[in-house]
Amino acid sequence: MDQLKRQAAARALEEVRDGMQLGLGTGSTAKHFVELLGERVAGGLKVIGVPTSEATRADAERCGVKLTTLDEIDHLDITVDGADEIDPELNLIKGGGGALLREKIVAAASDRMIVIADDSKWVPTLGKFPLPVEVIPFGLGATRRAIEKAFADCGVSGQMAVRKAKDGHVFVTDGGHWIVDAQLGRIADPASLAKALSAIPGVVEHGLFIGLASSAVLAGGGGIRVIERRKP
Numbered sequence: 001m002d003q004l005k006r007q008a009a010a011r012a013l014e015e016v017r018d019g020m021q022l023g024l025g026t027g028s029t030a031k032h033f034v035e036l037l038g039e040r041v042a043g044g045l046k047v048i049g050v051p052t053s054e055a056t057r058a059d060a061e062r063c064g065v066k067l068t069t070l071d072e073i074d075h076l077d078i079t080v081d082g083a084d085e086i087d088p089e090l091n092l093i094k095g096g097g098g099a100l101l102r103e104k105i106v107a108a109a110s111d112r113m114i115v116i117a118d119d120s121k122w123v124p125t126l127g128k129f130p131l132p133v134e135v136i137p138f139g140l141g142a143t144r145r146a147i148e149k150a151f152a153d154c155g156v157s158g159q160m161a162v163r164k165a166k167d168g169h170v171f172v173t174d175g176g177h178w179i180v181d182a183q184l185g186r187i188a189d190p191a192s193l194a195k196a197l198s199a200i201p202g203v204v205e206h207g208l209f210i211g212l213a214s215s216a217v218l219a220g221g222g223g224i225r226v227i228e229r230r231k232p
């Protein structure tokens with residue numbers, strides 16, 4: 001599986017040109033991209049990156065990739081990031097690693113977002129992977145009730161749980177927020193659900209990435225598939 005992730009990362013790296021400003025994703029697949037990018041940088045490639053998490057910042061620094069922020073530059077050429085699920089419209093569930101907020105800010109500031117994954121992430125319909133919803137701890141009860149209502153309005157339901165870290169304490173995101181994971185099973189209309197969740201005051205962001213990915217690079221036993229998003 002790790003080999004497939006690395007192959008997808010290597011294919012995305014072929015899109016990178018000298019002088020590009022890159023969004024650097026988070027997770028085990030994106031980490032391969034950062035490592036391979038570091039090798040190219042050591043060989044003379046000149047790029048600058050914006051990391052989507054403190055973990056990726058540390059990886060990029062270790063790999064010698066020069067970093068900047070979205071305050072210092074006005075756009076990114078390409079963001080390369082992993083995903084937890086990818087559907088045929090290239091809508092995504094992201095946030096399994098808790099980095100969805102910065103990932104979405106960075107993807108939205110990019111001309112192109114390339115999603116890299118092993119082909120187990122390809123699904124006909126999003127929802128089997130629990131949907132991460134990043135929330136403000138204050139007023140969580142009210143926020144949970146509003147999320148439940150949004151789910152019902154969009155025809156989905158399922159158990160919700162505040163994410164815990166490995167040490168048993170509540171998982172806290174890089175932005176200081178909490179994550180509620182919702183087991184929805186099948187999300188028939190991800191765009192409507194995304195809109196409904198975004199309208200809730202206590203929701204900082206959610207893991208539905210709608211219309212952000214430009215292409216997906218999927219590595220499987222039979223080779224690599226590159227899927228471009230259909231124009232609306």
Ligand SMILES: O=C[C@H](O)[C@H](O)[C@H](O)COP(=O)(O)O
Nearest residue numbers: 027028029082095097098099
């Ligand atoms: O918050 C984490 C990110 O959205 C990751 O890109 C996603 O969870 C996929 O991670 P991995 O490549 O480790 O499966």
